[in-house]
Amino acid sequence: MAERSCFNVGLVGARGFVGKELLRLIGAHPSLELAYASSRSLAGKPVEGAGMTYIDSEPGVVGRDADVIILALPNNASGPYVEAIERVRPDALVIDLSADRRFDDRWVYGLSEHNTEAIRSARRVSNPGCYATAMHLALRPIIDLCACPPHCFGVSGYSGAGTSPSDKNDPEIVSGNILPYAITGHLHEREVSRHLGTPVRFAPSVGGHFRGIVLTALCELRDPVSPGDLAARYERAYAGCPFVRFDAPGPIDLRGVAETNGACVGAISVDMDDPRRVGVVCSLDNLLKGAASQAVQNINLALGLGETEGLA
Numbered sequence: 001m002a003e004r005s006c007f008n009v010g011l012v013g014a015r016g017f018v019g020k021e022l023l024r025l026i027g028a029h030p031s032l033e034l035a036y037a038s039s040r041s042l043a044g045k046p047v048e049g050a051g052m053t054y055i056d057s058e059p060g061v062v063g064r065d066a067d068v069i070i071l072a073l074p075n076n077a078s079g080p081y082v083e084a085i086e087r088v089r090p091d092a093l094v095i096d097l098s099a100d101r102r103f104d105d106r107w108v109y110g111l112s113e114h115n116t117e118a119i120r121s122a123r124r125v126s127n128p129g130c131y132a133t134a135m136h137l138a139l140r141p142i143i144d145l146c147a148c149p150p151h152c153f154g155v156s157g158y159s160g161a162g163t164s165p166s167d168k169n170d171p172e173i174v175s176g177n178i179l180p181y182a183i184t185g186h187l188h189e190r191e192v193s194r195h196l197g198t199p200v201r202f203a204p205s206v207g208g209h210f211r212g213i214v215l216t217a218l219c220e221l222r223d224p225v226s227p228g229d230l231a232a233r234y235e236r237a238y239a240g241c242p243f244v245r246f247d248a249p250g251p252i253d254l255r256g257v258a259e260t261n262g263a264c265v266g267a268i269s270v271d272m273d274d275p276r277r278v279g280v281v282c283s284l285d286n287l288l289k290g291a292a293s294q295a296v297q298n299i300n301l302a303l304g305l306g307e308t309e310g311l312a
């Protein structure tokens, strides 16, 4: 598909935290052009720097000319838009940022680093959740060594809860605070367990900062491992991955990734008293590698563009 030099992108749900990041990334991308941006509450208002106004969000908008349609809508809202796409623009590349397609085998799971070949030929891509991306990046290189379900603990900035007012994004409540929630059965626990093909345990919390996730994964392996062998696995897994930086000793923290398009994995730890017990940390910006920049990375792969185009 890469013969063409420019592709039109329709963005549905452009007002949200993720939508805003997508507008910025599309605006700076040399091979993508914004065809339209939709929002129910901003319809008729100018899209900053894009020379157009927002159009209303309703399923008919997807009929407008676009090679790529990005759905940045809340969970359980994309159904009518996908139905309309199948009717009027079945050939478009569609990226759904919500969880609605992450359990649907007809859609390719858009975990760019680990599903690259499938994404290259995909027309329907379901972008992973932000915590889910961090869990996959931390666990995939060693999941085959695990004796039992890994336990993950993550803290996210409150932008992870989107713009609809709730306790989880109310600055009065989250400021200077840490709020654990859904510490069993979180959607991303089911999502990662499904796509890894083995159960994972996950306990999330919301922090008082705006953006960025730090996730710690603790694993019990079947056999003892040395820190060097563990590091070698991660180095092999992420060699040639432009958006994952592996740093064995770390530290891996929030400041290293906030407002960047990539993820950091590392700060690996092996318990010297029981070298079957290991820990690893992943940090990423939930709005970027956890959502918008991973969506653009997937668009690049699916359109046959350079993987880092518009993101370097």
Ligand SMILES: NC(=O)c1ccc[n+]([C@@H]2O[C@H](COP(=O)([O-])OP(=O)(O)OC[C@H]3O[C@@H](n4cnc5c(N)ncnc54)[C@H](OP(=O)(O)O)[C@@H]3O)[C@@H](O)[C@H]2O)c1
Pocket (backbone or CB within 6 Å): 012, 013, 014, 015, 016, 017, 018, 019, 038, 039, 040, 041, 042, 057, 072, 073, 074, 075, 077, 097, 098, 099, 128, 129, 130, 159, 160, 161, 162, 163, 164, 286, 287, 290, 291
């Ligand atoms: N925030 C994150 O860190 C993050 C990370 C990964 C994935 N995601 C996923 O990405 C999607 C967008 O997240 P977000 O944080 O940007 O959410 P958000 O800030 O709440 O934005 C939602 C967007 O959808 C529109 N919208 C809301 N309800 C709608 C409806 N019923 N029909 C049509 N449009 C509707 C809103 O604009 P109008 O109300 O003006 O129409 C807005 O543009 C979600 O599915 C989320 O789970 C988010």
